[in-house]
Amino acid sequence: MNFWRPSGQGFGALGEGELFLFKLHAPHHFIVGGGFFARAVRLPLTLAWDAFREANGVPDQDVMRRRIAHYRRTPLEPHANPEITCLLLAEPFFFPREQWIPVPESFKSNIVVGKGYATDEADGRALFDAVTERLQAQVDHALEVLPATEAAVSARFGAPRTVRPRLGQGAFRALVTEAYARRCAVTGEKTLPVLEAAHVQPYAQGGPHAVENGLLLRSDLHRLYDQGYVTVDPDDRRLIVSPRIREEFDNGRHYYALEGQALAPPERGFRPVSRERLLFHAEQVYRG
Template identity: 55%
Template sequence: MRIFVGVTDKDWFHLHASRTNVDEVNFWRPSPTATFKALDPGELLLFKLHAPDNFIVGGGFFTKFLQLPINLAWDAFRESNGVRSLPEMRQRIAKYRSEPMGPTENPNIGCIMLAEPFFWPKEQWIPSPADFKLNTVQGKGYEAEAGTGRELWVEVEQRLKLQPAAQLQDETATVAAIESHGFGKPQIVLPRLGQGSVRIVVTDAYERRCALTGERTLPVLDAAHIKPYSVLQRHEVSNGILMRSDIHRLFDEGYITIDPADRKILVSPRIREEFDNGKEYYRLHGSPLRLPLNSAYHPQIDNLEYHAYNIFR
């Protein structure tokens, strides 16, 4: 397993550490050209505070990296960005870019999305590895199977075992990492995605286009749950479809569904019966759903069946 020790600031860390039930964070980078290729999904990113606080103070499991407009990053993650408001986020980005940012500017930032994060109390902080240079700006990678990386992993594993019971359930990346003892690849059990991460991954999987209409205006696109979260009790990309907001509302209310057999759009006669309207929506009836290129992100048939037979009418 690989480990990446990423540099962050006290404010970002302390806001997260002060919150309860944090299931995801956006470890963002201010540059519009930022990239991140140091980890595979399920591998570990640790948080190191800026000097002179040279300590590792927590971490999380990598899920995905994407370049996102600031507004979308805020809408998806809110305080999980490590700030309390969108204006504060703009100010923080402007500070790191050393250039002013207007209140309506919406440039891209690099978003490193992490699941199952953990934030240690001060008595559990780990001193930075001896080979971690103080002038390191972004971070440094290690192999957990040997050398300094191995020593670091042993310390991290001890602390992971002290996590609250909710984070030590079966089929979590935290438990999988503990059981691996830092050896091998962690892809067998991927991190449990939070709501913001699922929204972003679904948006990216459908190439930022409504799967029913082809609409590409990002502010009006929603990641719709197929089977309600109250039923499924977890966030999964295969339970999401990117929809224009009005289509999403009709889908949730059972006026529109997707045929589980052929993945074609079905529009209920109720729209005409109840509202004497709906011509625009009936044009969609019988059209094929636009699916992600990656088949792993296709809607699961049991989720489609649930919506078609329990919600659509």
């Protein structure tokens, strides 16, 4: 999910894997669900919409643009592409009406941007226990228990611990785009509409939605990478172009010019692609 803010300002209230809870607007002072914080990034409207679609909480991109203009109190042109702050949430959950949690008395009615709680404080611990008790009921009926949810439930009777939540496709795309500074990891191309987040080890073959399993690639290179016509050497991290492009299509001069191009590393604070994932692609996907 993308819990977005229209301002484009930074957000440092939470660390990866910490709980982010949803409170209804007044007069309904209840907590009705939440998710696990992954990261805050600034994204242009078009990318936020393409990555999350209706998980932005609106039915279409035009409505989202109008919402941004409303909250900013500034008119936007019909094709404006403003940057917004995106709080990426993973493993979201919602409670049935009978399990809604009344907000603590310390959450004053004039608070409009949220409030943080710590589990070593009475209100924070009571809230954490109420949330994890309800999560336990969901876990008991789930076919699969996700990692951050499992860690939260297991901490009900001990010290809470945070675990990296499992990302969805939208968060994967947003984070890989941010990790590579909106540039193709091979060519350096910066035209955002043609940049795509590629899985190194394909998702269908066990590869996770994780930055260390992702590369930001120009769309044509992404297709070639997915189909095994190019790969990256796991050791020297340089591009390898398959001779099959020439053999099958009698073309490919532009791609052969990229042979040996060094893979750009991600920005500081992001994990680089693991050798294990690169090796999987080179051995299991690449058509040399």
